[in-house]
Every structure is written in structure tokens, then in C-alpha cells.
Amino acid sequence: MINTEPQNRRERRIAARQEQILEAASIIFSTKGYERATTREIAEAADVSEGTLYNYFDNKIDLLNGVARGFADEITQKIEAIEANNLEDMMAQLLTDRFRSGRERRLFMLFLYEARLNPEVHRYYGQEALQRIISATEKRFRSLIDAGVMRPVDPDVAARAISATIMGFAALYELGQHKAQDNNRFSAERWGSEVTDLFLNGLQVISRADGEGK
Amino acid sequence: MINTEPQNRRERRIAARQEQILEAASIIFSTKGYERATTREIAEAADVSEGTLYNYFDNKIDLLNGVARGFADEITQKIEAIEANNLEDMMAQLLTDRFRSGRERRLFMLFLYEARLNPEVHRYYGQEALQRIISATEKRFRSLIDAGVMRPVDPDVAARAISATIMGFAALYELGQHKAQDNNRFSAERWGSEVTDLFLNGLQVISRADGEGK
Amino acid sequence: MINTEPQNRRERRIAARQEQILEAASIIFSTKGYERATTREIAEAADVSEGTLYNYFDNKIDLLNGVARGFADEITQKIEAIEANNLEDMMAQLLTDRFRSGRERRLFMLFLYEARLNPEVHRYYGQEALQRIISATEKRFRSLIDAGVMRPVDPDVAARAISATIMGFAALYELGQHKAQDNNRFSAERWGSEVTDLFLNGLQVISRADGEGK
Amino acid sequence: MINTEPQNRRERRIAARQEQILEAASIIFSTKGYERATTREIAEAADVSEGTLYNYFDNKIDLLNGVARGFADEITQKIEAIEANNLEDMMAQLLTDRFRSGRERRLFMLFLYEARLNPEVHRYYGQEALQRIISATEKRFRSLIDAGVMRPVDPDVAARAISATIMGFAALYELGQHKAQDNNRFSAERWGSEVTDLFLNGLQVISRADGEGK
DNA sequence: AATGAATGAGACTTCATTCAT
DNA sequence: TATGAATGAAGTCTCATTCAT
Numbered sequence A, B, C, D: 001m002i003n004t005e006p007q008n009r010r011e012r013r014i015a016a017r018q019e020q021i022l023e024a025a026s027i028i029f030s031t032k033g034y035e036r037a038t039t040r041e042i043a044e045a046a047d048v049s050e051g052t053l054y055n056y057f058d059n060k061i062d063l064l065n066g067v068a069r070g071f072a073d074e075i076t077q078k079i080e081a082i083e084a085n086n087l088e089d090m091m092a093q094l095l096t097d098r099f100r101s102g103r104e105r106r107l108f109m110l111f112l113y114e115a116r117l118n119p120e121v122h123r124y125y126g127q128e129a130l131q132r133i134i135s136a137t138e139k140r141f142r143s144l145i146d147a148g149v150m151r152p153v154d155p156d157v158a159a160r161a162i163s164a165t166i167m168g169f170a171a172l173y174e175l176g177q178h179k180a181q182d183n184n185r186f187s188a189e190r191w192g193s194e195v196t197d198l199f200l201n202g203l204q205v206i207s208r209a210d211g212e213g214k
Numbered sequence E: 001a002a003t004g005a006a007t008g009a010g011a012c013t014t015c016a017t018t019c020a021t
Numbered sequence F: 001t002a003t004g005a006a007t008g009a010a011g012t013c014t015c016a017t018t019c020a021t
Helices: A009-036 A039-046 A050-056 A060-081 A087-100 A102-117 A119-146 A155-177 A188-201 A206-210 B009-036 B039-046 B050-056 B060-081 B087-100 B102-117 B119-146 B155-177 B188-201 C009-036 C039-046 C050-056 C060-081 C087-100 C102-117 C119-146 C155-177 C188-201 C206-210 D009-036 D039-046 D050-056 D060-081 D087-100 D102-117 D119-146 D155-177 D188-201
Strands: none
Touching: A009 A039, A009 A050, A009 A060, A009 A102, A009 B009, A009 B102, A039 A050, A039 A060, A060 A102, A060 A119, A087 A102, A087 A119, A087 A155, A087 A188, A102 A119, A102 A155, A102 B009, A102 B102, A102 B155, A119 A155, A119 B155, A155 A188, A155 B102, A155 B119, A155 B155, A155 B188, A188 B155, B009 B039, B009 B050, B009 B060, B009 B102, B039 B050, B039 B060, B060 B102, B060 B119, B087 B102, B087 B119, B087 B155, B087 B188, B102 B119, B102 B155, B119 B155, B155 B188, C009 C039, C009 C050, C009 C060, C009 C102, C009 D009, C009 D102, C039 C050, C039 C060, C060 C102, C060 C119, C087 C102, C087 C119, C087 C155, C087 C188, C102 C119, C102 C155, C102 D009, C102 D102, C102 D155, C119 C155, C119 D155, C155 C188, C155 D102, C155 D119, C155 D155, C155 D188, C188 D155, D009 D039, D009 D050, D009 D060, D009 D102, D039 D050, D039 D060, D060 D102, D060 D119, D087 D102, D087 D119, D087 D155, D087 D188, D102 D119, D102 D155, D119 D155, D155 D188
16 A cells, blocks of 8 residues: 555545635635635535534634645746747736636636735735745746846736736626626637737837837 | 705704715725624714614615715726826826825725625625726726837726726735835835836836837 | 694694504505514505604604504594495304405404514504404494394303404405415305305204204 | 334434424514514524524414414314313313414414415415414304204304404404503413303303303 | 715524533 | 533624704
């Protein structure tokens, strides 16, 4: 019998149970938000009793922190895994990927919103997780600037701008979902390419080099 | 004796009272979010009894809708009032204004977040208030495109991109506020001009090598 | 100018206003019951302000007492006005009249129910008004017994039995109203005659005189 | 080991708890009526917290429906259990039983009154519980008619008349209770036999002159 | 005398958390 | 370790009554 990471069977079972609860919490929180989600429905979704929840997590906010941790890990990993050496491909992947999963969109919003209201989420998500996401983006930008394919803007500002836009769109996108009539206006691909174009080429007419600036 | 708008003293007092309640609600909601705000503290902030709240608004969500209405009015008015006929100035004002007021930033987040979770807010804010804000922006863009100073991008997409970015930044900004040490990194002016540059000139280096850098 | 009862114009106006409020209260109370009726809707139905209600009545229960007083007056008067010297006619009138007006049926129920819960209503309605109604009925019975057309039962018991039956039927009738399909089963006339028959002739077969009793 | 009904200890405890809550609710509702009863006092009477109430019943009205169900069960069972093959005995038992328990009398009134005002109670009590009680009575009457000891009146009308009378008396009786001086006038037994006589023999003197008077 | 805005006690209900089994 | 019944604090909302205008 091979024990890879979690030493014995018991610890593996515990880890699995925790994962199962976090998965359920992630679904419920992303759907209903933190305040409106109840521990009862999280327990039901995880197929455990409410009491069991409290064997694995101290309280409701600890559950949210657990979800935040997993979410941040997943996003950073995805961003770091993007393989693209021209700017256009990278942007397209960065944006389109973010728009694709409904749960991801909603979790983005959730944490952004909750981080301001909840000190624990703020400490964990606002200062740590988000930092890692922005840093991962920044690193990609820096290498593209070094490669000469991206304008030498402040890569930190650019990374934040991209992140902010993604998060803002996540919200707009969710709202648009409700309108059935013009679904195509809101496809992840369409938004991805349109916004990529904006970010790559800016709003100004190309012939601006002749000095209409400020 | 001519009574122009609020006919008599009583009606004036009632209008003032409604305003006073909305102002209090706006502060509390923007600070604590919808669910965490209690009618008790809104009443206290408005210096009236809880019962009085319900003489002016049907229920808690109606209070939020009242705030949303005022918010949308104010923003659209501000956007329409921007006087600028070059793109850069307009963008700078549009963005900087939005980053300036903490309450405005937080309300942007609040409505965006709540609109997905609460059907009533969605109906009112997501489909009416937000629409007006985006339309006002779109109209500005369209005239700039007609004037030939802005690339002929889809003005609806651009307006949404700007709005999304503003909302995303509103969130990032609020999180940054907590870090006292590098306050200057997050001044409305700095963000305004950096993001303006990004939006105007894009990230790409190509075909713009003739020196438009800042 | 003739001043009959309420001496001057002012007193007449006051009496009229009181009547108008009582009429409204009677409608609302009979429809919704005491607890579920609100002073606001009574005021609206009377077309006066809530404040005015309290200029004419001390409080909500005083309104109910006022309605009870008028109701008892009206019923006793009606019972005393019945002209019939055979038992069958009298019973038919007594019962059918009581079943005819929806408001009267509901007020019967209302006072019966409230009298137990509310000391004031109990004192006024349960001990005084109801007493008058029963006495009026009793007096009619006594004269019929004296005339030899009615069995010499205890007229008090008989009067109470009739009153009880009327009140019970009032309730059953109201419930039946909701069923549209067999409306005719519940017409005042049908009930009146069926119950008259029961009360006049009893349930036992006529040939019981030959001793199947206990 | 055979577990017949309430399988294990836990389930037995839960059933007992539900019963304990219903018993408390029955007392409070019958004493104060539905609107005046508060969930707080029901909880106190049941010796549980208010929260626990809501683990067993959805809301206040569900609590009343629970009481109604038990009430209807009990009454129908009692009526069906009456052993009497002559009309007089049966009537005497039917009436006297109904007059005996104060709580039963008050619940009769309560449901009759509430059924008109509350759609949920109407649906449950007015159309189901009451129906069962009347049907049980009707069935008894029908068999007595078949046996030839009861006049062939419409058994449905007779059952309703009896039920109505019982309910009406329940109300009168309760009012009378307050008068301490002539308690004996209102004993269940006295009313039972007097009203039995009325119902059996009717009020009319005719064609019965052959001496059945009591 | 009439008005109706203001009040605040109190009602019902929810839900995170605990703890005996 | 898992369960879920019990808890009770806290939230939203209603409504009889008062009182300045």
C-alpha cells in the first residue's frame, strides 16, 4: 500500500472530506453570496450534517477562507500555465479563460466584495491571494515588455487594470446572463476578443502620433 | 405668493425627511453592504425611528432601490456634464471622477454585486440604472468617434469595458485603501491618468513606435 | 329650524360623524375580524384620518364596543318587530332573517368570539346585548307557549338553543359561501325552512309515543 | 428485537416533543385565539425555545393546522365510538360530550371563526376537518333513520344543524362560564339533556299530544 | 376639529453554533 | 467522528396611539 502525501488512510479521509465540503461551499457561496448562503444548505450540498461542518471548519467565515484559498491557488496556477509568447494570444487567453466559467466569475466578484467587509477575507484574499494573481499577471507582462512586444507601461498598473477589468466584466457578464434575447452579445469569446482589441490597440486613432494629445 | 416646487412647509419637510433617510441608507449600505446593514442602524443614522423608515419606503429592498435611483441620477448627470472635446481629457475626467469618492466606488460595487443576488435590485439597477450610466458613456464615445478622435470601435463594447474597468478598480481601490503605507500608489489622480493612458494607447508596441509614450 | 333630538347643529354633526365611523368599523370588523382589522383601514373606509378616529373613540376596542351596541339594538328591534302568531311563521322569520344578511351573520360570530377574549366586549355584548336578544326571543316563545301552540319547554333554554343554532349556522354558512358549486344548498331560505322543520318537529319519528324511548 | 412503531429512542423523543408542542399550542390557541396567541408563549408553555417551534412546524399557522388535525381526529373518533342504538341516548351523548371539555368547546369556536378569516385554516379545517366531523355525525344519523327510530330528514342537514348548535352552544357556554352565581344552569349535563329533548321532540305541540312531554 | 407623520413595543421568523447521543 | 435537535440573539416589519401643525 502506497502512502504518497497524506500519510495514512485516516488523514487521506479527512482531506477528502474537507475537499468535499469546500467544493459544496464553493458552489453555494458562488451562487448566493456569503450572507445569503446558510450552513444548512452547504452541509446538504456536501452531503454531511451541519455538525460535521464544524468538525472541519471553525465557523462560517472559515469556510469562505477555505474556498478563497483554493480559488487563488487555481487561478494563479492557470495564469502561470498560459503558454503564449505574443501579446495577443496571451491577452486572449487571459481574458477569455476568465469569462468562461460561471463559478469562477462569481467567485471573483464574491471575494472582491467580501474582502472589504470581512477582515479575515480581506487579509487572506485581498492581501495575499489577489496579490499572487496580480503578481502572476505582472510577471507575464514583464517578460513581454522585455521581449519588446509590449509597450513599457508600468507592469503593475497594467496587471491591476487587466484584473480590474476582468472582475468588472465578470459582474456585467453575470447580469447580462439574465437577458435571454441577446445571448450572443455576451459570449465569453466575443467579449474576450473585443476587450483584447481594446487593451492592445487602445481607443485612440492610430494617427494620434502627430500631437493631438493633452 | 408663489409656491414653486415643494408647495407648503409640510411637503417640504416630507421631501427633506425622505432625502435624509436616503442619505443615511446610502452611507450604511455603502459601508456594510446590503445584508449586513440593519434597518435599525439606518434609522439611527437618519435620526428617525425604525417605524418612520417604513412610512417612506415599503421595505428594506425598496430603500436600496431608492439609493440606486439617486446614484444613477447623479452619475449620469456627472457624465453628461463632462466638458471635453478631446478623448484624453474626457477619459481622464471620466475615470478620475469615478475613483474620487469612496462612497461612489463602494456603491458601484454594491449594486453590481447585489443585482445578481436580488431579483428586485436586478430589475431596477441591472436593467435601468446601469443601462443609463452605460448609455451616457456610449453617447460620449459616439460623438468622439464621429469627431474622428476615437477609433471606430463598437461604442457599446467600449462603454461597457470602461464601466467594467471602473467597477473593478473601485473594488481594487477599496482593498488598497486598507494599506496605509503606500497611499500615494492609490490616489484617484494617479490611477486616472495611468488607466487613461492604457485605454488610449493600448498595450501593444506596434505601429505606434513614433513616440506617443507618456 | 327644528331641533328634534341632538340639540344644535354641532351635536348633530358629531353624531353623524360617529355614525359614519361606526358604519365603517362595522364593515371592516365583520370582514376581517377584530385583530386583523387595522385602525388605518377603518379610517380609510370612514373617509377620515386616523387621528379623527381617536377624537370620537378612546381606542380600538371602544370602536368594537360601539359596533356591538348598534348591532344589539338592531337585532332586538328586529326580533321584537316580528309579527306572527303561529309558531311556524315566527320560527321561519326568526331563522331566515338571521341567515339573510352576510354582515349580520359575521357580526354574530365576531361578537361571540371576541366576547370571551375581551373583557369589555364580554361585559357589553356577552352580558348585556346578548341577554337582550335572548330575552326578546324568550318573550316571543313565552307568549306562544301561553297561546298553546308551543310545547311547554323552558323558554329560556329554547331561546338559547335557537340563538346558539343561529350563531352556529352563521359560521357554517360563511364557510359554505366559499364553495361556489353548490350555492343553492346554502340559500338562506333553504336553511331557514329545513331548520324550522327540525326545530318544530324534532328528529324522532312521530310514532314514538308508543315507547321506544329510554 | 422488534421495534414496532417509534423505532428508536431518538424518534420516540421527537414524536413526544412534537406532541408536547401541539399540546401547548392547543392550550394557548384555545385560550387566547389565534391572533392574540404569540409564538413566545406557546414556546414557553411547551417548555422549549422559540426556535425549536420552527424545527417542528413551518410557521404559526402550521401550528394551528397541527392542532386542528389532532382535534378533528379526536372528535371523529369519539363520535364513532358512541355506542347507542336509540336516538335519545345517542343525542344525549353527542351533545353532552361536546359540552363537557372547555378546551374542546373553545377549539370548536376557534376553528369556525378562523376558517373564514384565514385561507390556510379554511382549506384545512373548513374543508377537511369539519367535513369529517359532520360526516361522522351524518353516518350515525343515517343508520338511525334506517333503523326507523329517526324521522327521515335529510341527514346532512340534520348533521349540520346539530354541529351548528353545538358550536353555537360552545360559544354561549363559554360566555356563561364567567357568571359564577348560577353555575348549575350551565352544566354540560343539563344542557345536554335539555337540548336533546328539543331536538328529539321539537317545539311544536301538535299531533304529539299523546304525552311524550318530559 | 382634523390631520397624518412619528413612534416604539412587540410580533414572527431565521440561522450560526453547540452538544448530547 | 458524525449527527441534527435545540438554542436564542438578532433581524424585518406592523400597527395602535400620540401630538404638532
